[in-house]
Each structure stands twice: as C-alpha cells, then as structure tokens.
Amino acid sequence: MAAVASDRLFGKSIKRREDPRFITGRGQYVDDLKIPGMTYAAFVRSPHAHAKIRKIDTAAAARHPGVVAVFTGKDMTGVNSLPCGWDLRKEKKIPGVMQDLAIVPHMPLTSDAARHVGDPVAIVIADSHEAAVDGAEKVQVDWEPLPAVTVTEKAAASGAPKLHEGAPGNVAFKWEIGDRAATDAAFKTAGAVTVKKRIVNQRLVANAMEPRACVARYDDATGELTLWVTSQNPHVHRLLMCAFVLGIPEHKVRVIAPDVGGGFGSKIFLYNEEVVCSWASRRLKRPVRWTASRSEAYLTDAHGRDHVTDAEIALARDGKILGLRVKTTANLGAYLSTFAPAVPTFLYGTLLNGVYAIPAIHCEVTGVFSNTTAVDAYRGAGRPEACYVVERIVEAGARAAGMDVADLRKKNFIPKFSGAFQTQVAVVYDSGDYGAAWDRMLQMLDYRKFRAEQEAARKQGRLLGIGFSAYIEACSIAPSKLVGALGAGAGLYESGKVRVHPTGMVTVYTGSHSHGQGHETTFAQLTADKLGIPIEQVEIVHGDTGSIPFGMGTYGSRSASVGGTAILMSLNKVIEKGKKIAAHLLEASPKDIDFSGGQFQVKGAPAKAVPFGAVSLTAYVPHNYPEGLEPGLEETSFYDPSNFCFPFGAHACIVEVDRETGNVRILRYLAVDDVGNVINPMIVDGMVHGGIAQGVGQALCEGAVYDGQSGQLVTGTMMDYAVPKADMLPMYETDRTVTPTPVNPMGIKGAGETGTIAATPAVVNAVVDALAPLGVDHIEEMPMTAQRVWKIIQGAKAR
C-alpha cells in the first residue's frame, strides 16, 4: 500500500455525509413517492397454509368504487416463474450434489394452489389505497384447504402433504461436502472423546424497519418502465425481471432503489409484488404503488435460517479436534427464493472448518419444501448457521473432555498465516491470526478473574455464565468463476465509474447499494484520498440502473472490498490518463509524472506541477492536448475478486440467569473483530453493534413460529415477533485486530455480518455455562426466552 499521508481520510471516523437528510426527515424512501395518476395496489393472499384454488371471482371487486383493475394469475399470460438463481444439479457438474435441485415453479400470482399463508393470488388496483384494500376484500376465492406441513423435520417425512409435483417427498435437494470416509475414520480413533448434539437454528424474520415497497411507472409514449423498489441490488432486480419473468427489454427498464430502510438480505430477492406491479403498470399505462404492511412483510419477506442439525465432534485425549460430522435439514419454505439453494450449501458447509485445524469434516444437507414463507439469505446467510454449529459443538466437546472451553479453542486454532490456508471444506482462507484476536478478547475480559467471580457467585446460588465464539466468515462475495462452478446464475463482480467534471468535481457511480452502510461517506473518503481533493468535491451515486454500469449490489459484506476496489481501479485509470495530459502541459514524459496531494508534478522538480482541476479542465477543453488522446476524463472498471475474504474474531458474552424466572440478562458483551483494513472505524463499529444485536436477538427472543396444525404464522406482527429493544442490550465492548487480506489492494475484508454470526453462539454458550451447576450441558433450541430457560431449570431440578 502507498505511504500514509497525514491528511488521509482512509481510516478516519468522519461523520456521515448522508445523515443530514435522514435526521431532518428528508430521506426519500420508496413509499414517499407520489406520481400524478398514481394508482394503489393491494394483494389478495391465501389465508390457508395449503389449499387448492377452485375459482376466483373478481366481479364484485372490479365493481367497487375507485377500483381500476383486478388481475389474477390467469390474466398474466406469457409471464414466467420467478427464477431461482442457483442451480444445484449434477448435469451442471456442481460439486457435492447427491440429489438434484427440484426446480419448482413460483408464479408471481399463483393460480393452481396456495402453498403458504400469504401466497398472493390476485392484485386489486385502485385510485386510492383505501379503495384497493376494500376491493381486495371483495375478491371471492373458492378454496379447497389441504393438509399442511411447516415443521422442518416433518416436511420430508413419509406421508407429509406434497407441495409440488416436481419435488417428490418435498425434498428440494441433497448435497454434501468434505470427506465422508476420512471423517468416519477420525471418529474411530482409539481413545477419542466423541459428542453428538442436536442443534436447532430457528427461523428468523429480517425485519428491516422499512417494509418492502415498489412504484412501477410505465410510459407508453417512450415504452419505458421505471421501477422504484426497496432493493439491495437494482441491476439484479432488473435483469431477473426482464430476462426471466416478464420478457421485456432490459434497456427500456430503469430500476431505482432510492433511500432504502435496511435490508439484511431480505431486499436482495426478486419478489412477486414488484413483478406484478410492473406488469400491471404496463397493462394499465398508469403508475402503480404498493407498500407492504408489516403483517404482509412477515408473511412474504424471505425468512432466514431454519436448520435442524445433528453435529458430532471427535477429540483426542489432549483436546485436539480429530473430526466434525454434520447432518442438516434446511427448510426452504414453499418456493425457491432467488438464492435459496446457495445458503444452506455453499454458504454453510464451506464454513464448518471454523478457525480450527480440523483434519476431517463431512457435512450432508437435505433441503426441504414446507408450507411456510420461502427462506433465503438473512444477515450472514449460512455462515451464522455454520458458526453456530461449530461454536456450540466445540464447547460441548470441551465439556465432555473436561477441558476449559477457552483452552480447547486455543489449542486448536489454525496458526497465523497469510496467503492461503486450505480448509477441509473446499474454501481457501486468505489470511488469519486467530490467536491474536482471541488473546485480545481474553485480555479485555480478564477471563481468569471472571471465573473466580463466577465461582463466588455460584456459591451464593447465582447463575452466572460465560460463552465464547471464535468465528470466521466468507465475505467480499465473490469470484465469479468460482461461484459459477458452484451453481450461481450470476457473476459476482462489482462496477465503479468515476466521472471527473470539467471543474474538477467528481461523481462516482457504484453498482453497490447503501441501505444503511454509509457508501456516500466511505466511498467519498476513498475517492478524495486518491485524487487529493476535498471530500466536498466528491458525490457518490448508487441505486439507479439509469446512470450506473451493471453492478451486483450489496450483500455478503462486499461493498467496500469489491465495490470499493472497482472504484479504486477507475481512480487509478483517471490518474494514469491525467498523467498523460499533465505531461503534455508540463512538457515532460508521462512516466516522469508523479501524482500526489492533488498535484501532477515532474519527478524531482516539484515546482513543475499542475493541479488536478487544471488537468480536468484540459481534458474537456482539449486545445493544448496530447496527440491521439481522447478528450474527457471518465473511467469505468469492473472488479472481480480472486477469492473470498475471511474476516474473523473472538466474541464473549457474560450472562446472569434468574433462577426463579428463567430471565437471561446480558452483563457484558465483548467483541474483537478482524475485518482487515478499515475505511471508517465509526461506521464499522456501528455495523458490529447492529450485528451483535441481531445475533443476540436470535439467541434470546426472536423466532418465527408456525402453528403446527393450521400452518398459520403465529409471530405475524411486531407484537408477536420479538425484535430486540434497547433495554435488553448492553453497551458493547469492542476492539479490532488488523490482518489485511492479500486478496484486494486495500486489504479490506468486510464487516457487515460479523456481529450477527458471532453473537448467537456466544450468548447461548453463556446460558449453558450459567446453568452448568444444575447439570445442564446442552440446550437444543433457541431463543432463550425466560419460559424456555425456566423449563430447563425445572427439568434439571427434577433430575
């Protein structure tokens, strides 16, 4: 990396440039849009978890005052299924496929049967929101209710109600990774301590604070469709909708994702509603707006997690891990969401090596369909599930071997390395110093002192516990060629365009999208540094396919590392071209021009210099200009990384359990993360905090619950689904170690998901530790609500 200038913005916690509009109420979210002639849409949804549609009568709805149109799936002729963007089939030579992915249809409006509560069957479009909702109530659907299955472990059981013709036994796929024979052999090692545990990773709902919304406007004069949509990846939305579902010309569609109020994965995917509204706008030649109510969001936003796992670990007598065997059933819901098959396979099995030197691993996953909302990537996506299995089973193993959970981890860490560490589950780690983050965390914690305090507290009958998590994750998603070989239907590069204006002002267009990540600040820091200009001269544009080169968007902690690198590449091209212009102006050779501090200067002759602004102007007023060089100063780059990046860290949580009520209170939460180099520490800390809260939420209070009989989503509102509140959470004690990645030039690994991945096992491990004096050595299910913990305490007492 280049020498660090004292006024460098890279690494500085500058305040966010996007904040003034948000703190004054002038953010522009999709639902804030009003367009002349706009109509309002309401969807008619299935009240049943599983039912055949005999007939839909829309006549009364169509007659309702204010209703403009009512459409069902049968009206949408020529419209295709929503696509699944990840293909797990043997014929595609995808590694690990044991049983091909059942690619089942997912129509924007279902017309044969509903397969989960909330499955949309009709759209009512009216002059007002009220008329649309009233009209929707007048749509008569003749349902034939069918038996439903929602429970993960029962979905593929014999006799379970069948969801799709093309998926016998409700099996979506079977997949494996690792070495089965070597793992079986490891478990037969003489004297090995082996432990097997059932570990359930419950279903979650992302709950971005802004519900999903879209406005589709078709202009029949130009034939252009503009779709404003709550999207983390507007180009992906456009491509999938145009090429796969509606069959409309991509260049006549503009997708805009304006200010978006959080995503956490749930706004990656192409959903029914935005497709139907786009189609209807073309049909009616009027703008159509739809905004999910929160209740609709619970029923239709892709859910996360929902794994049931049997995990086994084998340890040598000295505590060295010999092998790990994992068998998981992953509930995919009723349909295949956009990237659903990737989450419990390549984003899960590949992370089971954790931060440990494990000689043998095998993992087998069965994906199943059920009468529930589709499951796809939710913050961390597969990696939290993997980390949860590893970090829970490692502690279970330590307890079985009679070793301290911290000592056992330390004994097994992969030693410090940079460049490549080949795991037993295909991926190659980029760089790591797991012991350093761990030691820093223990130091902040004062571990031995805590154990003494815990001992004393236990003597008083108090239930104090500590839990750890030494996590790793795969970020900066990802090399296109690699993910293509694994079944991805898309590349995973990013675009970055730098437009230098004649006055030396700069607009940067990124294919990445900010829905809270702060791109308008961090990417401007990067740009101002590189060009040596004040940050005020830099504008960042994101979220508009009309102005930005094709980009893949924001998820998988890829914005700074992949998106930022694309911008850096364009900045370098701008500087290279600028050198040619400057050389001409200074009558020197381009190779003798240095660029620093915003000045192009002749090497060794600092007086012979021309500022960036003058070079910019010359590029657009090319009177005195190099022969053969194109005018203008604008560069575009696409960056495709050579590998994933692998951030890691060490988290610890101290809890106290109330013996009488079962209530769990977090006393301390510590996080030492290593995300490589950091552009804006304040922003990265903020992401870590928010991630921890989501991970704690899963551990303590969150969970999507279906009624096993009716298939109704019991936790269908914010009154019933417990999003963590301020008074449940402590101030987080955070620090960082810095192990830059060699994968990208800035050494950035990615920071968006770390907290969520690490926190859940740390908290649950802490509860298990707290209950250890009662003889508890494992807890299968989350969340650790007071009721669940109370029951565990009562059960332990009864033994």
Added chain:
Amino acid sequence: MKLPVKMTINGQSYSHEVEPRLLLVHYIRETVGLTGTHVGCDTSQCGACTIIMDGQAVKACNFFAVQTDGANIMTIEGLAKDGELHPIQQGFWEKHGLQCGFCTPGMIMSVYQMLERYPKPSEELIRHQLEGNLCRCTGYHNIVKAIEWAAEHMPAKK
C-alpha cells in the same frame, strides 16, 4: 363520507376533508405530504411514526386524523429551526446514531420528549425510555451515545 379536520403542523395550519378511517400518520404523509414521519409496522410497536402532539410524544398510527382535529403537531421536519439542527439531531449525527435512517425521525421525536422530562438521563433510563422505538441497524449502542450527547448539549432551560 368525509369529515373536516383542521390542525397545525410545524406552525402551519392545514384543513382537509378526510375519511374517518384515515390514520393521522397517513394524513401527515399522504394528505399533507410530510413524508419524514414513517410507517414501520401496523401494531404500534416500532415507533417510526412518533410525533409531538400538543407537547406529548405520540405514535401517529394510534390516532385517526379526525380524532386530532385542532391539534398542534410537530413532526421531524419542524425540529430544526432556521437551518440550525436541534441538539438531538446533531447528537444522532455526531455519534452515528443512525444507519438506514428509517427509524430515526421517530427516535428523535421520542427523545425530544424524553429530554424534556429527564434532562440528564442515565443509560438505564434512556434504554427504558426507548422501549417504544425499534431500530434494526444500530443495536442501540450509538443511539444511547447520541442521546447522552444531546443531553449534554441542550440549551439550559430558562
């Protein structure tokens, strides 16, 4: 059937004829056109629609517009005066108390009342008072810091 309503929002008076079932939050957003007040849920848990009505922080989804006839309302758009940010707004900016920004207007209006009642709140009190406002991005850490910053920088009461 529509009914007349009249109210003052951010010092400006508005009168409209509205359906009795129109929620105050939709009146503010759709009829008046002040979109800084957000809707994040349908069960009054999230607090994104919090406004100040007659001196009290209330969730605008909990009222029909016709119930609040004659009310004096301040929304997020009315908090900064003469281009000068209110200390609460400044605090959220200084301490990175927001990420996606969607819950922020409601948070800020809720804190407006909190600091009127408790000018120097403890961390515990802040967390308790924030019970009615959900944030999914920040984990609340920096929101607590922002409120502490605001409490320190509020002008002394006359």
